[in-house]
Amino acid sequence: MKDQQKVKERSFFVLITCLFLTTFLTFKTFKKVNYQDISISGSELFSIEDIVANSSLNFPTPLIFVKTKYAEKELKKNLSLENVAIYKQIFPFGLRILVKTRIPLAYGERILKGEKITGFIDKDGFFINKKYSEEENLKESSSKVFGWQEKFRGTLSKILKSQKNNDVEFVTINYSPNGFLTLEEKSLNTILLGFNSTIIETQLQIICDLKKQLKKGIILERIDNIDLTDPNNPKIKVFKP
Numbered sequence: 001m002k003d004q005q006k007v008k009e010r011s012f013f014v015l016i017t018c019l020f021l022t023t024f025l026t027f028k029t030f031k032k033v034n035y036q037d038i039s040i041s042g043s044e045l046f047s048i049e050d051i052v053a054n055s056s057l058n059f060p061t062p063l064i065f066v067k068t069k070y071a072e073k074e075l076k077k078n079l080s081l082e083n084v085a086i087y088k089q090i091f092p093f094g095l096r097i098l099v100k101t102r103i104p105l106a107y108g109e110r111i112l113k114g115e116k117i118t119g120f121i122d123k124d125g126f127f128i129n130k131k132y133s134e135e136e137n138l139k140e141s142s143s144k145v146f147g148w149q150e151k152f153r154g155t156l157s158k159i160l161k162s163q164k165n166n167d168v169e170f171v172t173i174n175y176s177p178n179g180f181l182t183l184e185e186k187s188l189n190t191i192l193l194g195f196n197s198t199i200i201e202t203q204l205q206i207i208c209d210l211k212k213q214l215k216k217g218i219i220l221e222r223i224d225n226i227d228l229t230d231p232n233n234p235k236i237k238v239f240k241p
């Protein structure tokens with residue numbers, strides 16, 4: 001009888017404990033999150049005001065109603081982040097926001113609603129607003145990109161990465177308002193690439209080969225410009241003495 005009584009008492013204790021924890025956790029999830037309950041880690045560039053201004057997050061709001069996945073997508077896009085994760089926490093109570101910034105590889109300019117915006121470009125061709133970039137990692141000799149648009153990201157990424165694996169040094173990468181691409185290489189000077197982004201790898205390979213020939217002294221003339229709009233028929237103009 002005593003053993004049965006102990007079992008009953010233990011079961012009752014467990015039931016009460018579970019009920020208490022459930023009630024406590026439910027209360028916590030419905031408790032409102034406010035600014036002082038938010039922590040940001042991964043970068044010192046962003047304030048809580050930046051997070052609110054660039055997402056649909058609004059405070060105070062019950063913790064259970066915070067749409068973390070949706071806010072992550074908003075912040076990643078609006079702040080040009082490589083990644084962002086938002087965690088709901090009971091202990092300690094609040095939101096933890098972990099951000100990973102993009103590393104700038106080139107200077108950049110874009111036109112947005114008729115206004116020139118300055119910033120930087122990362123290895124994947126993403127534009128980073130100057131306010132939200134860690135530009136101290138950028139080298140003085142970095143390329144300058146003008147006329148950035150979202151649709152040029154893939155091509156830009158290939159151009160920037162080609163410098164890492166080869167001896168080419170692009171001083172400027174310029175897109176005209178209608179999308180015509182022109183490069184300025186340190187030794188090869190002006191290189192016309194045109195509108196066709198599907199042949200960029202072929203064009204970059206030709207540029208690399210020409211740079212190697214120039215370094216080996218195979219090309220003796222000083223190059224004025226190179227037209228690679230048709231890579232099957234490259235045209236090289238040299239300076240006349």
